[in-house]
Amino acid sequence: MQVTETLNAGLKREIQVIVPAKDMEARLVERLEDAKSKVRINGFRPGKVPLQHLRKMYGKAMMAEVVNDILSKSTGSIISDRGEKAAMQPEVTMTEDEKEAEKVLSGEADFSFQIAYEVIPPIEVKDVADIKVTREIYDVPEAEIEEQALRVAESARSFTTKKGKAEDGDRVTIDYVGKIDGEPFEGGADTGANLVLGSGQFIPGFEEQLVGVKAGDEKVISVTFPAEYQAAHLAGKDATFDVKVTEVAKPEPLELNDEVAKNLGLESADKLREIVKGQLENQFGALTRQKVKRQLLDQLDAVYSFEAPSKLVEAEFENIWNQVTGDLEKAGRNFEDEETTEEKARAEYQRLAERRVRLGLVLAEIGEKAGVQITDEEMQRALYETVRHYPGQEKEIFEFYRSNPQAQANLRAPLFEEKVIDHLLGQVDVTDKKVSKDELLADDEETAEAAPKKKAPAKKKAAPKKAAAKDEGSDGE
Structure with missing residues (x-):
């Protein structure tokens, strides 16, 4: 196999691969020999079918299998042997000329194909000891817990x-x-x-x-x-x-007592308060983490500056843009309503896509160097949590993830990212600060998160509610 680099410009690479006809022939003969003992052909005893007869009957089909085998196995190994990592699935092209393809399948010509891809740039993991973040903490007062518990109890009034x-x-x-x-x-x-x-x-x-x-x-x-x-x-x-x-x-x-709690399926009012307290603490804790993560990513963004693979940026931009335009269409709004133009919005979201990709690569490198791993148990929990959002479709969703490596990767990505964030928070300077609820909820300038949001299989449309008069926005979804 002859491997020749034909393009090396920035992050872009193109490779010409030629497999000599004699090597293709050797691979074909190996397959024919293997098939010789397995095929059953009228007029021949098992294992006694002449090789030439097999070639005549199955030669082209088996040569096509040889071609597919080379394409599936060699692409990754060629890139790996070069010490490179492809940013996305490489593009593989070969001749579209039927006569040339026929010669390859007949063993009369070398098999030639091209690999085009972008590499992930080398990233040097930097010391983060100088990074400082403030962790805003809101202690939920008893009065707020009581107020929320009463709202929950309202359904039992x-x-x-x-x-x-x-x-x-x-x-x-x-x-x-x-x-x-x-x-x-x-x-x-x-x-x-x-x-x-x-x-x-x-x-x-x-x-x-x-x-x-x-x-x-x-x-x-x-x-x-x-x-x-x-x-x-x-x-x-x-x-x-x-x-x-x-x-x-x-x-x-309405009085918050044990009887009301039992109407809600709980053993006591104190149990209701305990559940409500946990929900509120989780809610505000998520906001706290989001703000800490944003500070951390902002500072990493300032430290790491390199060209991001254009294909990854393009894919991420399309994800963002489709979501933005879809949300605008659903709300019956346009860019003028948002006091901007489509051109300005595209430029803004292009920068956002570049930031997400760059920070995603940085976190991936940091996580790899730190030995961050996602366990099977963690993946299983994430899968069950995803399935939970698709009642009645559990079997289909399980099968979707089981048979779709890309879907599994999308499930794994946010778990890996959060573990890397935890790893970094153990290394940077974190200062805890008690704040009011208004301070915690105060809107910061929106910044990007590191990695694209995980994708899920398309959810089937929900059945219409029994009464169309009911406001469908009231169910919290």
Whole structure:
């Protein structure tokens, strides 16, 4: 095999590989010999089929297997032998001329192909002892825990039927049918639906028109679906709802006690408070880590300056741009609404993509030098956490990751990154600082995170909610 470098410009490399016809012949004969004892051909005893007969019948097909074998096995080894790392999957090209290809498959010509790729630049891991970060810590007060626990307990609040008009905070039980242009639409009807007025559970304008109704009232409500409504066929449409009120109930005073906790499936009010405290601490702890990580990445970005592989930057930019434009389209906005232009936005996100790629390579090198590893158990936990977000599709998601190495790599990448961040935080100067909630929540200038966000298999569309009148943004997703 003859390997010749034909391009070495910056990070770009091109390699010409020639496998002489005699070597191709030797590989083919080896395959034919192996097949000789396995094939069954009428008129020949097992293992006695002449080699020339096998060549006549299977020669071209087996030579094609030889070609594929060389392409799959040699590309990585050639780059590795050169002491290089490819930034992305190398591009392999060979002749498209049918006559030339026929000669190769017939063993009459050398097999020639080209490998084009970008290398990951050499990165010298630098001392980080001079890096200083401030870890902002918010201690959640008991009053905030109690307030949040009461919000959670709200779902277990009891109501008592009352006479008279419904007020904000009252619960109305209703039957309704939604119509567009006078025709009922799918998912727009329900019976016995409970709605707490003022909860924001239904689309804007719906609940307000029920204030003042009494049991037995019938009313036609007119609303307009939000432009960004999840069901595209309803988004922005004017609709009416024929509503019949079957009950009005007033809320009972809410007290956080063991009985309320048991209605929520917990053994005591203290257990509810404990769970709420843990959730709040996790929530604010995640903000603390995000800010620390941002400081760390900003300083690493200032220390490491090198050319990032253009293909990686291009791929990362496309990920970012697709997300940005998709979010704008979903919100019915454009770049002018964001007080910028598409040209300026492209330049900004191009810089963001370059930063992400560069920092991703830096963290990868630091992690490799430090011996950071992701265990099978950690991968399994991450997989189960991912699967949890796709109820009813667990089997398909498991199979997707099991059979897709790239998906596994995308699952592993953020785990590896966070471990490297932990490793660095053990080496840099970290100062803890107690802050208020407002200080912790204060918006910093947005900066990039090191690596592209992990990808997941496309999620199937959720089934329409039973009542289209319900505000689909209220479920927290």
